[in-house]
Amino acid sequence: MSRSGPGKAAEELTETTHLQEEGTEAPGRWRISAAPDGEANSAQPARGVTAPWDSTYYLSLATVLDSQRPRDRPLSEASPSNEPSSSEDLGAIPAREVEHLRSETPGCAHRIHLNNAGAALQPRAVTDAVRAHLDLEERIGGYEAADDRAAAIEAAYHDVAALVGARRENIAFAVSATVAFSQALSSVPFRPGDRIVTTRNDYASNQIMYLSLEARMGVEVIRASDSPSGGVDVRALEGIVHRKAPRLVAMSHVPTNSGLVQDAKAVGEICRKKGVLFLLDACQSVGQMPVDVATLGCDFLAATSRKFLRGPRGAGFLYVSDRVLDEPLEPLFPDLRGADWIDDDVYQPAPDASRFETWETSPAALLGMGEAAACARRVGLDRIERRTRSLASLLRELLQALPGVRVLDRGDELCAIVTLTAEGHEPRALVGRLREVGVNTSASELESGLLDFRDKGVTAALRLSPHYYNREDEVEHAVQAIDAILGNRAPPSAAG
Numbered sequence: 321m322s323r324s325g326p327g328k329a330a331e332e333l334t335e336t337t338h339l340q341e342e343g344t345e346a347p348g349r350w351r352i353s354a355a356p357d358g359e360a361n362s363a364q365p366a367r368g369v370t371a372p373w374d375s376t377y378y379l380s381l382a383t384v385l386d387s388q389r390p391r392d393r394p395l396s397e398a399s400p401s402n403e404p405s406s407s408e409d410l411g412a413i414p415a416r417e418v419e420h421l422r423s424e425t426p427g428c429a430h431r432i433h434l435n436n437a438g439a440a441l442q443p444r445a446v447t448d449a450v451r452a453h454l455d456l457e458e459r460i461g462g463y464e465a466a467d468d469r470a471a472a473i474e475a476a477y478h479d480v481a482a483l484v485g486a487r488r489e490n491i492a493f494a495v496s497a498t499v500a501f502s503q504a505l506s507s508v509p510f511r512p513g514d515r516i517v518t519t520r521n522d523y524a525s526n527q528i529m530y531l532s533l534e535a536r537m538g539v540e541v542i543r544a545s546d547s548p549s550g551g552v553d554v555r556a557l558e559g560i561v562h563r564k565a566p567r568l569v570a571m572s573h574v575p576t577n578s579g580l581v582q583d584a585k586a587v588g589e590i591c592r593k594k595g596v597l598f599l600l601d602a603c604q605s606v607g608q609m610p611v612d613v614a615t616l617g618c619d620f621l622a623a624t625s626r627k628f629l630r631g632p633r634g635a636g637f638l639y640v641s642d643r644v645l646d647e648p649l650e651p652l653f654p655d656l657r658g659a660d661w662i663d664d665d666v667y668q669p670a671p672d673a674s675r676f677e678t679w680e681t682s683p684a685a686l687l688g689m690g691e692a693a694a695c696a697r698r699v700g701l702d703r704i705e706r707r708t709r710s711l712a713s714l715l716r717e718l719l720q721a722l723p724g725v726r727v728l729d730r731g732d733e734l735c736a737i738v739t740l741t742a743e744g745h746e747p748r749a750l751v752g753r754l755r756e757v758g759v760n761t762s763a764s765e766l767e768s769g770l771l772d773f774r775d776k777g778v779t780a781a782l783r784l785s786p787h788y789y790n791r792e793d794e795v796e797h798a799v800q801a802i803d804a805i806l807g808n809r810a811p812p813s814a815a816g
């Protein structure tokens with residue numbers, strides 16, 4: 321796996337900056353381009369980046385949308401320019417460095433990607449790590465490649481562990497956050513009448529698993545109420561833990577369907593004080609903000625690779641605390657990776673978190689996830705948090721000014737997931753329209769945030785989730801594109 325130290329990064333930065341000064345790789349004005357097949361329309365920089373297709377027309381997005389915007393308040397005084405926008409104030413990472421990070425992210429040349437809560441654009445180093453391993457498998461065989469790259473695979477575990485402040489022994493690889501979460505949940509020795517305390521903002525799949533346990537095992541599911549400002553009311557949860565002595569507290573740090581950041585640290589403190597197991601779904605927070613398992617006081621932490629962490633799909637991980645390993649808890653169905661069959665009727669669980677792994681795995685995905693973790697740490701999680709939150713605040717501010725748009729995010733602490741409804745427009749349809757002009761977003765349907773959406777009186781939401789490699793002008797363009805769609809303007813016509 322390629323790793324570049326700070327010295328290398330600095331060298332590369334200088335190199336890219338130089339290129340920009342020569343105008344060969346300057347971030348361009350975004351234009352709408354229609355792909356020849358009429359399907360995969362994309363936004364791309366006007367100059368400096370070669371389109372992979374033979375575009376039939378280009379149209380300046382800014383020009384089209386600006387002309388259609390009946391605004392009493394300009395979205396931005398500055399139109400997008402060929403200069404990197406000044407992002408220094410707006411969030412911790414200097415504009416030149418943002419450009420450098422973008423140059424390491426090939427997808428930035430093709431899309432305004434505001435779907436990092438779905439799956440982020442991967443840095444080139446990540447796809448290189450995955451490809452290199454697949455190439456090796458092709459050349460020498462899958463098992464042999466894994467043996468050959470054993471040290472790099474170990475290093476990937478270490479990188480993931482470091483990302484969440486854990487030791488390597490406490491990290492299990494999983495194919496997804498959901499699988500990591502279910503492995504953890506299955507290890508809790510529930511008895512009929514046991515209680516799980518959760519929140520109203522927990523991920524749908526997790527809620528379904530609790531309900532399945534309720535139906536099958538007679539486990540009671542209790543949801544703590546929300547505070548008036550949004551997110552779990554920590555005092556209410558503490559009261560429930562005190563009165564009901566649950567077997568497990570489980571919650572999502574950041575839900576899939578809003579920008580809320582739940583106070584996981586306070587919940588962790590309650591669990592530690594009461595000696596209750598704490599399972600945290602950190603799927604949306606890992607890679608987007610500093611996440612430290614000791615600070616959070618969790619026994620399990622489940623996360624995925626493809627979202628804000630910017631790793632490949634088909635990968636995730638589970639942090640398992642020493643408390644859990646010592647207890648000892650083990651998943652309901654350990655396999656021969658998680659345990660050894662040592663006598664006719666005896667098996668022995670692995671001493672470390674590999675107890676929660678399955679034998680078959682994807683070393684390529686693990687290597688990619690390790691590289692993504694290393695990349696995130698190189699950029700700095702504090703800086704990533706500040707910049708992504710600034711971009712999200714800008715997004716909310718601009719969206720709120722659009723007639724008919726309702727921004728839905730609530731809570732004392734908000735992160736880089738922005739959700740909204742637009743009067744008369746189905747979120748799913750908006751996703752399609754935006755994708756046609758090269759802006760990637762996603763829709764959260766009622767089933768993915770049932771309780772929260774009902775509380776908000778909506779049935780679905782459009783979700784925009786910027787990352788640190790997004791630029792302010794991309795955010796502005798996305799808002800302008802939404803504005804144009806809401807105004808039901810005619811689609812841009814061909815231009816020379």
Ligand SMILES: Cc1ncc(COP(=O)(O)O)c(C=O)c1O
Nearest residue numbers: 496497498523572575576603624
């Ligand atoms: C909060 C949360 N938890 C869990 C998941 C599931 O992640 P995965 O698809 O990797 O299982 C998601 C996916 O959107 C999520 O947003």
